[in-house]
Amino acid sequence: MRLLLLSLLALLISCQSEPAATTTEAQPPNVIVIYADDLGYGDMSAYGSDLSTPNMDFLAENGVRFTRGYASSATCTPSRYALLTGIYPWRNKNAKILPGTAPLLIDTAQLTMPKIFAAQGYQTAIVGKWHLGLGSGNVNWNQHISPGPNELGFQYSYIMAATQDRVPTVYIENGRVDHLDPTDPIEISYKENFAGQTTGKDNPELLKMKWHHGHNNSIVNGIPRIGFMKGGESARWVDENMADTFLVKAQEYVRSHKEKPFFMYYALQQPHVPRTPHGRFVGATGMGPRGDVIAEADWCIGELMSTLREEGLLENTLIVFSSDNGPVLNDGYYDDAVEKIGDHKAAGPLRGGKYSLFEAGTRVPFMVYWKDHITPKVSDAMVSQIDLCSSLAALIGSEARTDDGQDLLDAFMGKSDQGRDELVLEATSRTAYRQGDWAMIPPYKGPALNERVNIELGNMTDYGLYDLSSDLGQQKNLAEDEPEKLQEMIAAFEKIRGSDYGRIEQLELK
Ligand code: NG6
Numbered sequence: 412m413r414l415l416l417l418s419l420l421a422l423l424i425s426c427q428s429e430p431a432a433t434t435t436e437a438q439p440p441n442v443i444v445i446y447a448d449d450l451g452y453g454d455m456s457a458y459g460s461d462l463s464t465p466n467m468d469f470l471a472e473n474g475v476r477f478t479r480g481y482a483s484s485a486t487c488t489p490s491r492y493a494l495l496t497g498i499y500p501w502r503n504k505n506a507k508i509l510p511g512t513a514p515l516l517i518d519t520a521q522l523t524m525p526k527i528f529a530a531q532g533y534q535t536a537i538v539g540k541w542h543l544g545l546g547s548g549n550v551n552w553n554q555h556i557s558p559g560p561n562e563l564g565f566q567y568s569y570i571m572a573a574t575q576d577r578v579p580t581v582y583i584e585n586g587r588v589d590h591l592d593p594t595d596p597i598e599i600s601y602k603e604n605f606a607g608q609t610t611g612k613d614n615p616e617l618l619k620m621k622w623h624h625g626h627n628n629s630i631v632n633g634i635p636r637i638g639f640m641k642g643g644e645s646a647r648w649v650d651e652n653m654a655d656t657f658l659v660k661a662q663e664y665v666r667s668h669k670e671k672p673f674f675m676y677y678a679l680q681q682p683h684v685p686r687t688p689h690g691r692f693v694g695a696t697g698m699g700p701r702g703d704v705i706a707e708a709d710w711c712i713g714e715l716m717s718t719l720r721e722e723g724l725l726e727n728t729l730i731v732f733s734s735d736n737g738p739v740l741n742d743g744y745y746d747d748a749v750e751k752i753g754d755h756k757a758a759g760p761l762r763g764g765k766y767s768l769f770e771a772g773t774r775v776p777f778m779v780y781w782k783d784h785i786t787p788k789v790s791d792a793m794v795s796q797i798d799l800c801s802s803l804a805a806l807i808g809s810e811a812r813t814d815d816g817q818d819l820l821d822a823f824m825g826k827s828d829q830g831r832d833e834l835v836l837e838a839t840s841r842t843a844y845r846q847g848d849w850a851m852i853p854p855y856k857g858p859a860l861n862e863r864v865n866i867e868l869g870n871m872t873d874y875g876l877y878d879l880s881s882d883l884g885q886q887k888n889l890a891e892d893e894p895e896k897l898q899e900m901i902a903a904f905e906k907i908r909g910s911d912y913g914r915i916e917q918l919e920l921k
């Protein structure tokens with residue numbers, strides 16, 4: 412009898428508590444993924460940098476800051492592919508740094524992060540850098556450009572097609588070039604120049620920024636680019652205004668979509684080359700344009716946060732901040748990045764940088780902030796951007812999961828220190844393996860150092876094996892001392908990657 416009474420009581424309590432639980436869960440959170448371009452592990456003060464990044468640090472210090480957070484690749488396109496699909500980029504042979512004329516890389520039938528959100532009733536948007544290809548070959552830039560982000564689940568898009576250093580140097584809103592004058596059509600080629608058009612190579616007198624390697628084709632806004640462009644004068648961006656342009660679009664989107672949950676992918680263009688801070692930030696850091704655009708990006712994040720605060724959205728918006736790949740100083744222009752670096756270590760304590768299979772290629776700043784919902788902490792859980800699709804799906808009650816991604820929501824919310832056990836990393840079509848504290852890099856042909864960017868690429872004549880718990884900077888190759896560990900790592904790597912992982916003869920970099 413007493414038991415029965417107790418269970419009746421328990422039932423009563425559980426019935427009563429249910430409505431309360433559903434009310435608190437009722438409004439799913441907005442989600443914003445802020446994605447920097449080439450920001451290194453050591454570039455934020457929260458990660459030990461001497462650069463002042465108060466707004467990025469705010470997210471880090473009031474959220475979960477990951478010390479082992481990874482981009483999927485050491486370059487942009489493959490990382491963005493993995494972020495938005497939850498699939499390893501090396502599974503798609505076309506997932507390489509794309510020219511501005513490349514067709515859309517992601518199949519429109521494929522599951523994507525914005526589709527996961529849209530299926531749960533979210534409004535979805537991208538503002539910023541795309542670099543995943545557009546159209547299905549031979550794009551006519553003067554008509555509606557499709558397929559693109561809008562066919563992959565983004566209901567609103569305001570993007571640059573590829574990179575800031577590649578043509579076309581125009582903004583595209585929902586598939587239409589913004590501010591295009593139809594009487595001055597755009598023509599783009601990555602093969603040859605258009606008659607009568609100046610280039611960085613032939614017309615150095617017209618340049619306000621000099622090219623160091625590559626980047627000597629069409630000149631736009633005094634800056635020589637990769638690729639040739641003709642026409643579209645009224646639509647061409649002014650690089651110095653790009654941060655403001657994207658920020659305003661992101662703020663407008665938030666203000667006009669606050670009635671229903673939204674997902675916004677805010678893809679910053681900094682600190683990728685060409686580094687063109689607005690005049691307000693010139694000289695802000697004493698570190699030249701690279702430092703100044705990091706200050707500018709930091710300010711943009713602060714402004715977006717202010718907008719969320721003003722609109723009363725901060726308590727109901729989860730923010731992820733990370734970077735698409737590691738840092739590079741000289742990436743093709745003379746811009747004082749090397750000369751003014753001083754003691755700053757863009758990669759922090761890590762070896763390598765952008766393009767590298769060493770840790771600095773892919774281990775990046777990574778944090779998740781959600782006011783009043785996440786208790787601030789530093790987490791050593793290993794997480795990858797490839798896990799965001801499955802984890803954010805779990806957050807919003809979607810059952811969607813991707814093949815290579817894991818649901819690590821508890822780790823992202825700081826409730827668990829359990830991250831992934833293993834991870835395959837990619838850099839310019841080569842792959843390496845992480846498991847626990849160990850990193851394994853297979854042998855690849857090619858130069859050990861890319862001299863032009865001055866980055867160690869991770870090409871070695873034999874296997875590299877590193878114990879990151881005692882050797883974060885990957886200075887001591889243990890492959891010979893730990894043959895069993897090495898064999899175990901190779902076997903585990905090949906189980907995911909297959910044995911045909913291509914010890915490529917030539918690097919893709921020109
Ligand atoms: C390289 C460019 C580099 C940068 C990179 C893409 C040359 C010599 N180098 O090919 O400047 O644009 O591509 O960077 O052209 S990423 O962050 O978008 O992957």
Ligand code: CA
Binds near residue numbers: 448449486487683735
């Ligand atoms: Ca990048």
